Every structure is written in structure tokens, then in C-alpha cells.
């Protein structure tokens with residue numbers, strides 16, 4: 001197993017956050033909740049009466065964080081080559097042009113329980129006089145679900161994870177084709193993707209990319225909670241089987257402040 005962990009320089013340091021935008025079903029109700037329950041201050045609003053016929057947006061301020069609340073939609077893969085769109089409002093302004101809304105996207109959590117942020121280890125310690133930055137990760141796969149009973153409606157229960165920036169690590173998974181190995185049909189390495197799954201069971205999938213054109217395709221991860229991650233590689237349609245060295249799955253250990261790396265060679269593909 002080729003597993004190394006090296007010191008890394010953060011090539012994309014986060015120096016500040018301009019605003020967080022929350023996409024909700026009822027912006028007025030959510031803004032009211034954040035104001036009355038969380039003590040945020042509403043500093044701006046725009047809506048139909050200002051000429052924004054499809055918008056109802058509130059800007060809320062809490063300390064130096066800003067929260068912008070509007071609507072949302074989810075596009076669901078029907079598994080047969082088609083997709084359907086579910087929206088918080090059939091006229092939601094953020095919909096793709098010309099799209100047809102198949103059903104309703106409900107977002108009850110915002111009005112019932114507010115926004116919950118899951119901290120690694122369920123705790124976060126800040127000492128007196130200390131400043132900490134949090135990485136906030138909106139988990140799409142856990143945040144959307146289909147209502148039971150075949151109603152066709154979708155529900156958003158936002159799951160947001162947070163980690164102390166200084167305790168997170170990164171990962172870099174490289175994939176190359178062995179000499180003489182070709183992919184079947186029109187398949188190319190950029191259609192492959194890499195998935196890391198940690199102890200939380202949440203898959204994090206990143207497509208392979210060769211931005212510098214040197215023939216080595218990579219999936220790069222930032223701001224991972226330290227711990228062990230199972231590494232798997234997904235092939236596109238048209239590739240029925242493939243083998244790698246080292247063989248999959250591989251466990252990658254992410255450490256705080258470091259980038260764990262793993263390099264795979266595809267030794268056969270059919």
C-alpha cells in the first residue's frame with residue numbers, strides 16, 4: 001500500500017466569508033425565526049414590491065456572519081435517463097430556464113428546529129481570548145429525502161457539519177493507466193470518480209481531473225475531519241470491470257494539517 005502523509009501548504013486559504021445563502025421554502029417565516037429565536041438582525045429585504053417579482057430575500061446579520069434566505073430546488077435522477085425537478089415554489093427564481101416543476105420540495109426543519117450544525121465529536125472548545133474558524137459542510141446526500149407514501153414530494157432536512165479549520169486535513173488520490181492498458185470504447189479517465197467514506201458513513205465523491213495535463217488524474221479533498229477513510233473508484237458506463245494496484249478498497253488515514261496521498265495504477269479494464 002502506497003500511503004504517505006506530507007506537510008502541505010493550503011493553496012486555497014479561507015480568509016473570510018462574505019455571506020452564507022440558505023435556500024428555504026418560506027423566506028419570511030425563516031427570517032422571522034432566525035430573528036426571534038437566534039437574535040439575528042434583519043438589515044435588508046427585497047421582494048416583489050421592489051420589482052423582484054420572483055424573489056423574497058432577507059439579509060440577517062449575527063456578528064460578522066451574514067445569512068441570506070431564499071428558495072430552493074432539487075433535480076432528481078429518475079434512473080431512466082430523465083430527471084424531475086422539485087421546488088420550494090413553482091415560480092422560484094433560481095430554477096433552470098425553461099424547466100418544469102414536477103412537485104413540491106418541503107423544508108420543514110428551518111421553521112421547526114432552525115439550523116443544526118453537527119460538530120465532530122459533538123463538541124467544540126474555544127478558550128478565552130481565542131479565535132477559531134469553522135469549516136461548514138452542507139451534506140447534500142443526507143439533507144434530501146423522498147416523502148413516504150409515493151406522494152412524489154421531496155423534503156429537505158439540512159445536515160450541516162462543522163470542523164475546526166486547524167484540525168482538518170486533506171487527501172489526494174491519483175490514478176494512472178498502466179503502460180499498454182486502454183479503456184474500452186470511448187471511456188476516458190476523467191469520467192472516473194473517487195469516493196472517500198469516513199467513519200460518519202457519508203460518501204464524498206470527486207471526479208478525476210488532470211488540470212496540468214501530465215497524464216496523472218487526481219481527486220483532491222480539502223477540510224476532511226482526521227480519521228480513516230475507505231477509498232473506492234467508480235468507473236463510467238462502458239467499463240464493466242477494472243483492476244488496480246493497490247487493489248481496492250484501500251484505507252487512507254487523514255491527519256490534522258496534512259494531506260494524505262494514495263496512487264493507483266489501473267492494470268486492466270474491460
Ligand SMILES: [Ca+2]
Nearest residue numbers: 210212214216
Ligand atoms: Ca495531473
